[in-house]
Amino acid sequence: MDRVIPIIINNLDEYASGLLVTLRLVGISFGVAMVVGTLVASLRITPARPLNWIGAFYVETFRNVPLLVLAIIFSAGLSRAGLPLGKMSAASAALGLYTASYIAESIRSGVSAVSKGQIEASLSLGFTYGQTMRQVILPQAFRTVIPPIGNLIIAMIKNSAIVAGSLIALDDILKVARVVNSRTFATNEAFFWAGIGYLLLTIPATIIVRRLEKRFAIRR
Amino acid sequence: MGYLLDPANWEWVFAGRNFMFLVERFLNNIILALITMALSLILGLVIALLRISKNKVTSVVTGIWIDVWRNLPVLLILLYFGLALPQEAKEFWVDIAPGFLPPQIRSSGQVIASIVALTIYNSAVIAEIFRAGIQSLERGQGEAAAALGLPYWKAMRIVILPQGLRRMVPATVSQLITLTKDTSLVSILAIQELVAAGSIVNNTSGSPFGGVGVPAPILQVYVVVGGMFVVFNLALSLLSRRLEVRERKRAGDVETVTGLEDQITIKPV
Numbered sequence: 001m002d003r004v005i006p007i008i009i010n011n012l013d014e015y016a017s018g019l020l021v022t023l024r025l026v027g028i029s030f031g032v033a034m035v036v037g038t039l040v041a042s043l044r045i046t047p048a049r050p051l052n053w054i055g056a057f058y059v060e061t062f063r064n065v066p067l068l069v070l071a072i073i074f075s076a077g078l079s080r081a082g083l084p085l086g087k088m089s090a091a092s093a094a095l096g097l098y099t100a101s102y103i104a105e106s107i108r109s110g111v112s113a114v115s116k117g118q119i120e121a122s123l124s125l126g127f128t129y130g131q132t133m134r135q136v137i138l139p140q141a142f143r144t145v146i147p148p149i150g151n152l153i154i155a156m157i158k159n160s161a162i163v164a165g166s167l168i169a170l171d172d173i174l175k176v177a178r179v180v181n182s183r184t185f186a187t188n189e190a191f192f193w194a195g196i197g198y199l200l201l202t203i204p205a206t207i208i209v210r211r212l213e214k215r216f217a218i219r220r
Numbered sequence: 221m222g223y224l225l226d227p228a229n230w231e232w233v234f235a236g237r238n239f240m241f242l243v244e245r246f247l248n249n250i251i252l253a254l255i256t257m258a259l260s261l262i263l264g265l266v267i268a269l270l271r272i273s274k275n276k277v278t279s280v281v282t283g284i285w286i287d288v289w290r291n292l293p294v295l296l297i298l299l300y301f302g303l304a305l306p307q308e309a310k311e312f313w314v315d316i317a318p319g320f321l322p323p324q325i326r327s328s329g330q331v332i333a334s335i336v337a338l339t340i341y342n343s344a345v346i347a348e349i350f351r352a353g354i355q356s357l358e359r360g361q362g363e364a365a366a367a368l369g370l371p372y373w374k375a376m377r378i379v380i381l382p383q384g385l386r387r388m389v390p391a392t393v394s395q396l397i398t399l400t401k402d403t404s405l406v407s408i409l410a411i412q413e414l415v416a417a418g419s420i421v422n423n424t425s426g427s428p429f430g431g432v433g434v435p436a437p438i439l440q441v442y443v444v445v446g447g448m449f450v451v452f453n454l455a456l457s458l459l460s461r462r463l464e465v466r467e468r469k470r471a472g473d474v475e476t477v478t479g480l481e482d483q484i485t486i487k488p489v
Binding site: 060064066067070072073076081082154157158177181187188191195198 | 293296402404405418445454
């Protein structure tokens with residue numbers, strides 16, 4: 001580890017741009033995950049059996065499949081099927097749709113944590129199903145859902161390395177470490193700095209999530 | 221959709237030994253996951269006990285150890301050990317690997333790198349599961365044991381751990397799901413497992429296994445590969461849910477530990 005300082009000084013630009021690629025990938029994927037996740041969650045909780053099944057099928061498929069396999073399907077798989085996606089689109093589709101299954105489950109368990117009596121009460125007050133959801137259930141569910149979603153963002157930061165490192169080959173921070181390693185043979189140092197880059201994102205995120213968990217904890 | 225469902229693109233599944241070949245290679249993923257899980261449980265228990273020990277220094281140091289490894293991408297750890305582990309260690313694995321393991325696992329030195337990497341990462345997660353299991357117990361348990369005059373370690377062994385361990389079983393099974401998915405990453409270290417096998421079938425159009433001339437398109441191959449993971453992991457998650465229900469029935473309404481994607485939470489009553 002005697003080249004720790006020179007390695008970062010000589011390659012600072014590359015590491016910085018790698019970090020930005022990682023952040024962009026996580027940002028776009030998070031948007032995809034939230035939209036699709038909310039949609040799937042509402043499929044799972046609407047009072048219509050066939051829609052519940054579709055939601056359940058989505059969740060069980062996407063969260064039990066390795067992200068690497070999804071990345072291959074969304075890059076090489078789709079392009080062979082005549083549907084070529086750009087690198088960033090393929091990567092964020094894979095990461096976003098994968099995480100959406102977890103987001104959907106978090107939202108669903110947040111909604112089911114609100115007691116059933118509240119739904120019945122608001123329906124008996126003459127609210128429609130949509131109004132009950134919007135005005136009674138979702139505002140409360142929101143509080144329980146924030147911490148798990150924070151945890152999923154942390155998981156996404158780590159998982160971004162998988163989609164970027166697959167056939168898609170985005171120049172994220174892990175890729176930078178591999179390039180620096182093959183150029184300088186300073187394996188320890190090259191990976192050390194990539195590790196620091198990830199920790200710079202994940203450790204503050206962990207601290208924020210722990211705070212939110214305390215703040216949003218509902219005492220019953 | 222037409223392309224995905226076109227029967228001509230699925231012929232490879234039944235041609236020659238393609239399907240069995242994939243199943244055999246999936247066994248390598250499962251074996252790797254089980255070896256890693258066994259090692260992680262041992263190491264994780266040690267780390268968790270150090271983490272909850274009354275000694276401030278030990279507890280802080282292990283806390284940092286856990287947080288650092290848990291917050292790094294598993295792929296980074298895997299690639300690092302694949303590159304940095306000395307050649308001697310890799311040769312050592314090839315020499316000592318027990319004969320009952322499949323040849324692809326025995327003959328690749330990178331397997332030891334992947335076991336080390338996955339174990340370091342997973343034991344940090346497992347340690348958090350242990351800790352959550354122990355902390356979910358009512359404080360009164362430890363206090364009662366102390367009041368009865370049991371020394372710390374004895375209280376740990378006969379009062380706290382047996383109850384804490386029960387509560388963490390469902391979370392451990394869900395962690396095994398995450399771990400099984402993570403074993404797909406070792407294909408990047410050129411270890412022969414299911415994802416690598418998929419690319420062999422795709423690249424050779426299934427020909428070495430009897431399906432000569434049958435195209436094996438990459439999309440369909442990886443839909444099958446993904447399907448195998450889904451079937452296996454779905455079985456595990458059903459098991460995990462059933463264990464959780466059983467634990468709730470046995471112990472009444474208690475807090476249970478749940479884990480999802482390496483994140484551990486204590487589920488309140």
